[in-house]
Amino acid sequence: MKNPQNPAILVLEDGRTFRGRAYGAVGETFGEAVFSTGMTGYQETLTDPSYHRQVVVMTAPHIGNTGVNDEDPESKRIWVSGYVVRDPARTPSNWRSRRSLDDELSAQGVVGISGIDTRALTRHLRERGAMRVGIFSGAALADEAALLAKVREAPQMKGADLSGEVATEEAYVVPAIGTKRFTVAAIDLGIKGMTPHRMAERGIEVHVLPATATAEDVYAVNPDGVFFSNGPGDPATADHPVALMRAVLERSTPLFGICFGNQILGRALGFGTFKLKYGHRGINQPVQDRTTGKVEVTAHNHGFAVDAPLDAPSDTPFGRAEVSHVCLNDNVVEGLRLLDRPAFSVQYHPEAAAGPHDAAYLFDRFVSLMEGQRA
Ligand SMILES: NC(=O)CC[C@H](N)C(=O)O
Numbered sequence: 001m002k003n004p005q006n007p008a009i010l011v012l013e014d015g016r017t018f019r020g021r022a023y024g025a026v027g028e029t030f031g032e033a034v035f036s037t038g039m040t041g042y043q044e045t046l047t048d049p050s051y052h053r054q055v056v057v058m059t060a061p062h063i064g065n066t067g068v069n070d071e072d073p074e075s076k077r078i079w080v081s082g083y084v085v086r087d088p089a090r091t092p093s094n095w096r097s098r099r100s101l102d103d104e105l106s107a108q109g110v111v112g113i114s115g116i117d118t119r120a121l122t123r124h125l126r127e128r129g130a131m132r133v134g135i136f137s138g139a140a141l142a143d144e145a146a147l148l149a150k151v152r153e154a155p156q157m158k159g160a161d162l163s164g165e166v167a168t169e170e171a172y173v174v175p176a177i178g179t180k181r182f183t184v185a186a187i188d189l190g191i192k193g194m195t196p197h198r199m200a201e202r203g204i205e206v207h208v209l210p211a212t213a214t215a216e217d218v219y220a221v222n223p224d225g226v227f228f229s230n231g232p233g234d235p236a237t238a239d240h241p242v243a244l245m246r247a248v249l250e251r252s253t254p255l256f257g258i259c260f261g262n263q264i265l266g267r268a269l270g271f272g273t274f275k276l277k278y279g280h281r282g283i284n285q286p287v288q289d290r291t292t293g294k295v296e297v298t299a300h301n302h303g304f305a306v307d308a309p310l311d312a313p314s315d316t317p318f319g320r321a322e323v324s325h326v327c328l329n330d331n332v333v334e335g336l337r338l339l340d341r342p343a344f345s346v347q348y349h350p351e352a353a354a355g356p357h358d359a360a361y362l363f364d365r366f367v368s369l370m371e372g373q374r375a
Contacts, residue, residue, distance in 0.1 A: 008113040008137035010084065010121070011147045014128060018121060023088055023112035024105025028140035030154035031055040031081035033133035034303065035122045037282030041354020042101065046080050046110075047073040049166035049190035050259065050301050052232035053157065055082035055133050056281075059122050064089035067097025068104040074192040074353055078105070079166065079232075082135045083112035084121065111135050129277040130303060132156065157303060158275055162233030163189040163241070163260070167211035174199075174206040182370050185209055185223040189231030189241060189260050194353035198363050199227070212240065215247040224370040225254040228261030230349070235263035235273045235304050242267045249318045249343060254369035256362070257345030259302055265336050265345040266306030269316040276332065279303035280348075283355035286328040287348060291337070295328065298348040299355025305347065306333045313339060342369040 006022035012033060035057040036045055042063055045056060063085040083105060092100050105112055113135045125131070134151040167188040174196035176182075181203035186196060188208050196206040207221040211231075218226055226248045228241060238260070245268040248255050257265045263273050280300035287298045308314060310331065313322040318341055325335025325346055337344035344366075350359035 013132040018116040020113045020116035022137035023114035025111045026138035028136045029082040029111035030134045032157040043072040044354045046078045047075045051080045056080045057084040061086040064101035066094035067092030069096035078108045086118040160233045161237035163211045163231045166190040176205045182224040184225045185218045186227040189229045191229035194351040228257040230259035255343035256366040262345035262347045272307040287334045296358035300348045
């Protein structure tokens with residue numbers, strides 16, 4: 001049994017340290033320190049494959065209150081490389097709860113830290129930017145003087161090619177719910193479980209394909225549309241999905257991308273991508289759909305963004321493209337759409353797991369594109 005008073009230290013690569021208690025597994029872990037402002041949805045966050053190699057700091061002070069259930073995970077395991085909370089629940093309570101979050105993190109070997117000033121840590125990351133971090137407890141604390149050097153040896157997120165580490169190896173099918181209306185090939189770059197579900201709810205049979213899928217694999221399922229998922233890592237490394245997407249655009253097959261998928265569309269069109277200072281992570285980010293003028297409150301988890309002109313459509317190898325959505329906090333590109341071909345994408349999470357459902361209309365837009373192609 002773990003001693004709940006076990007000390008732990010969080011060490012940032014710029015040398016700032018925070019002392020707290022071990023939470024989850026005891027040991028050491030490394031990753032990119034990022035913060036999420038979601039007040040709820042910790043199970044979905046932990047199991048979102050896009051968080052692979054990231055140490056997530058929760059700004060909400062009480063985490064674990066509703067325990068861990070078997071329904072909410074977005075994938076088969078926890079992907080965050082470390083977890084930072086201020087004040088973990090002592091007694092989780094919910095009718096669906098099966099075990100405590102502390103026990104679940106331990107069972108999955110995820111090293112965390114609790115009892116630190118997460119507000120001070122978040123302000124530090126906001127001012128200095130996302131950076132590498134290590135969390136150490138138990139025997140890993142033996143040589144405290146060596147910890148900072150270890151953190152500085154850990155890999156950077158910039159330049160990391162990670163989709164292949166999280167995506168399915170085998171193709172699988174998520175059946176349509178009710179009458180089947182469409183077939184979609186979904187390229188798994190780190191897909192969340194709710195995404196094919198949102199499509200299935202609209203009568204779409206989703207063929208989830210590995211990140212290494214070729215155009216031949218995609219067209220072998222005879223798709224009405226092609227989807228590119230969210231995923232971890234630096235989009236500048238995603239050369240294979242970019243080439244695949246170009247092949248799909250070439251054929252004018254209806255195309256929809258989410259998050260990493262939006263960055264890949266940006267690159268396929270010839271735009272650059274860049275690393276944001278500290279990214280957008282949470283479930284209350286205001287985004288404007290410039291095609292309707294409406295503002296929606298949305299779920300985000302991204303550290304990179306597309307560099308595209310906001311003011312006027314751009315000429316691309318696939319016709320004109322425009323920035324369809326922007327973040328109202330900082331004017332970051334949050335969506336792209338082609339004007340001459342049936343293709344669009346958003347940088348955020350319309351599947352809303354967790355998060356508000358304001359952006360669910362985007363799945364309906366995808367359906368409309370597929371309907372339009374049939375007409
Ligand atoms: N959720 C995602 O797909 C994230 C995309 C990319 N890894 C980023 O951090 O920006």
